[in-house]
Amino acid sequence: MTKLARPLLLLPLLLPLGAVAGGRDLATQDPDMIATESMIEGTLLALGQLDTRLTVPVVVGNKGPYNFIIDTGAERTVVSRELAGSLRLNAGNPIQLTSMTGVSMVNTVVVPDLSIKSIGQLHTVIAPSLGARDLGAVGLLGIDTLSKHQVSIDFDAGTMTVRPSEKRDRTRAPRRDEIVITAKSLFGQLIVTDAYYAGTRIQVVLDTGSQVTMGNSALRKRVGRGRMKKAFPIQLTSVTGERAIADYTEVPDIRVGRLAFGTMPVAFADVAPFERFGLTNRPALLLGMDALRSFARVDIDFPNRQVRFTMPKNVRRERTTGSLIPGVEGSSPGRGY
Known part of the structure; x- marks a missing residue:
């Protein structure tokens, strides 16, 4: 029996199905859905419209691109069982996974030559394999992929960039x-x-x-x-x-x-x-x-x-969070600077 490493944490994707009375279901991504080739040509990546989270095109070997969620709360990259089956990925060793609802044993797969065009690096990852419906997408990118990089999310422009981190300029004033x-x-x-x-x-x-x-x-x-x-x-x-x-x-x-x-x-x-x-x-x-x-x-x-x-250009105006929960307006930042 293979000795298990420390439990893997997966924070992501707590999907609200709505209030217990009268909620709405969230759309899920078709496991076979892929992005167009032009979507990965630049370092500027359009925000996914799947739901309120972010997706970017990811290539596995010479297959794809596939829309993966960017998840700064997950330790490891994850692929759906449907995508793993489609790509015929080899099985890895089971691991313990900590999700929002507790700790469970999950299967893994070996994902060769995974890359995001804007990062420009190929690497192989051992990824937990979970259902696409529960993930809400065909996969997600975790800290193992993002740890050496900077993720920039421009909500006003509706764009995101992922790029290598640079040495911090301590002389730059905010x-x-x-x-x-x-x-x-x-x-x-x-x-x-x-x-x-x-x-x-x-x-x-x-x-x-x-x-x-x-x-x-x-x-x-x-x-x-x-x-x-x-x-x-x-x-x-x-x-x-x-x-x-x-x-x-x-x-x-x-x-x-x-x-x-x-x-x-x-x-x-x-x-x-x-x-x-x-x-x-x-x-x-x-x-x-x-x-x-x-x-x-x-x-x-x-x-x-x-x-x-x-901050938004006009911090006096109310700016909601885009909450998916019916009847909740969202947060409003005050003048805190």
Whole structure:
């Protein structure tokens, strides 16, 4: 029997199926869907329209391109069983995987010569293989692919770039519309510690693979019932196909760096990644795409452990997060700089 390495963490893709009463299903990508050849010619990659997450064209050997989700919260790149079968990829050893709903054993496949055109590197990865319907796409790119690079997400332009990281210029002062935060690295993920709720420090994990922002019980207890709007249950599906229930509400007075949010939509549940990060007893958030879309641009530089948030041009206007949950308007950043 093969000895298992430490459990693999997969934060991504907590898919809201809607409120328990009257929700809507999210579209999933056809496993055979591929991007056009022109989509991978430049370093500028269009944001995928699959849902609120991001996709980029990925080539495996001389096959593809295939639309993979960019997931800054996942340790490893993942491919769907459908794509693995289509490409006849060889099986790897089973591993333990930590998803939002717990720890489970999953099969892996050997993915040869995986590449993103803008990065320009070929490498072989051992990837967990999960169902395309649960992934919401044919695959996702995790920290093992992104760790030496910078991911830049321009929400106003609707574009994303992935490029090699450069040595940080410590003499460069942030622009007035920028907030620059140095994060700490844990298992490859970036955790922002310069974040607060009403004066209490909170830990924030950046997770572009999750459509909704998750909070733990420690944060919920700190906020208290009197500071939140009435919560309602939503049903969520992890990448392994298992389901969980979370309480969805809005939390006031969240501050990340020098940016103060008026309100931030948060789904509260003590999901497995909080334990994985050692954040069970400390107030913490998994910052998903609904919150990140509050900014005009987000630059995530993994080697330099730096996150650069660019404010919208008019910070006085309300800017929602594009929440998929019916009846929830989303977050609105205040003038925090």
